[in-house]
Amino acid sequence: MSEVANNLAVLCNEIGPRFAGTESYRRAAEFMVGQFAAYQLNRPHLEPFAFTAWRRGVPARLIITAPVTREFECYALPYSPTTDCQAPLVNGGTGSVADLAGLGPGFVVTDGASGHRQEVYERLVARSFAGIILINRTPGGGLHTGSVGNGQPGKIPAVSVRYEDGQALRQLLAVGDVSAHLIADSHLEPATTWNVVGELPGSECPEELVIVGGHLDSHDIGPGAYDNAAGAVMVLEMARLLAQRRGELKRTVRFIGFAAEEIGLLGSQHHARAHAEELRRARAMFNCDTPGLSRPWGLVTWNYPRAGELAANVSRELGVEFGCREGKHNRSDQFPFTALGVPAVVLSGGRGEMTPPFYLHMAGDTADRIPTAKLAAAAVMAAHIVLRLANDPGRKNLERKPVGGVSNTTSSSEIHATNNGCAADDRL
Numbered sequence: 001m002s003e004v005a006n007n008l009a010v011l012c013n014e015i016g017p018r019f020a021g022t023e024s025y026r027r028a029a030e031f032m033v034g035q036f037a038a039y040q041l042n043r044p045h046l047e048p049f050a051f052t053a054w055r056r057g058v059p060a061r062l063i064i065t066a067p068v069t070r071e072f073e074c075y076a077l078p079y080s081p082t083t084d085c086q087a088p089l090v091n092g093g094t095g096s097v098a099d100l101a102g103l104g105p106g107f108v109v110t111d112g113a114s115g116h117r118q119e120v121y122e123r124l125v126a127r128s129f130a131g132i133i134l135i136n137r138t139p140g141g142g143l144h145t146g147s148v149g150n151g152q153p154g155k156i157p158a159v160s161v162r163y164e165d166g167q168a169l170r171q172l173l174a175v176g177d178v179s180a181h182l183i184a185d186s187h188l189e190p191a192t193t194w195n196v197v198g199e200l201p202g203s204e205c206p207e208e209l210v211i212v213g214g215h216l217d218s219h220d221i222g223p224g225a226y227d228n229a230a231g232a233v234m235v236l237e238m239a240r241l242l243a244q245r246r247g248e249l250k251r252t253v254r255f256i257g258f259a260a261e262e263i264g265l266l267g268s269q270h271h272a273r274a275h276a277e278e279l280r281r282a283r284a285m286f287n288c289d290t291p292g293l294s295r296p297w298g299l300v301t302w303n304y305p306r307a308g309e310l311a312a313n314v315s316r317e318l319g320v321e322f323g324c325r326e327g328k329h330n331r332s333d334q335f336p337f338t339a340l341g342v343p344a345v346v347l348s349g350g351r352g353e354m355t356p357p358f359y360l361h362m363a364g365d366t367a368d369r370i371p372t373a374k375l376a377a378a379a380v381m382a383a384h385i386v387l388r389l390a391n392d393p394g395r396k397n398l399e400r401k402p403v404g405g406v407s408n409t410t411s412s413s414e415i416h417a418t419n420n421g422c423a424a425d426d427r428l
Ligand SMILES: [Zn+2]
Pocket: 215, 227, 228, 261, 289, 290, 427, 428
């Protein structure tokens, strides 16, 4: 078994779901730091930080009480508050402002297609609805999940239902009034989690950093193989490959497995805040989240100077065509770094042998679906790109200027694009 296949199998099959604040996440972090040590990175360590963990209680229940009595299976979404409440259902369509206009109070049934889950949720909070019943947009995908709190307690209850059950609820609503009883149970508690960090020192400009990261955590309902064990494994493989070429690195490359991305980019925000001073001299941030696995390859950049030149050089050196485009969004771990003024680069591409649906944030995102040979090949290319980022000529002692606070609450209207090569738009 290749190193990539083995690392993926450990994270997904031996450890499984790696939800923030759980014992299994801690095991994943210890595994990753152990691999960093085995690959002979400098200073492999866990970087702890405090956060508010959300603990799922007894399973949530959605019981239709009128015009018939029927229960639908549902999941409480992370950071949904506890509730035991009866209210009418209202059809919220896509959750857009227009679709919500004129709706009376109640639980809003919506597929959330009008924007990111968090934005739709906040729109409902602002209108003081009783709660959100979020329909999975993937037929056959079962129940899906996604945080509604950015690491802070949500204000109204939030549950998900299957695509098929969502259509049934919509059809019931189309013919008359529907009432429901929603029960959800969870609690919050102070907890500690850990980013996983290791470095390869630069020989010429060790104080200038290239950050290579990907989130190690997943949601609690499945192993999160593509989102984002694949990205964490890519970070590990790049560390292994580049450690064998450490003498060639002019700048320092810091590898990070980020904690708690799925509940609000907490790990990358912590690292950016805690290291803001040294990040002023960071050359670039290379993020691996649901990474590209096959043609058509591309570099998605955010404020990277002369990005077209970078893509042209990489295309020539690897003998593979790389497209290049600017892609700004605040839904993954590059965002806290770009907020400090650090340019970001993401390797985008096709999905190899993976076929849609990708089951992101669903139990179906499993390791058997990941083409590990393609993932290994993608990591070789990614390592080459990072080598170039570490060695690119450029002005030394470049001082980055923050472009805003470290926050991921920027509204979508301020973001020019929402797709960084990630397969889903409904994700954190
Ligand atoms: Zn992800």
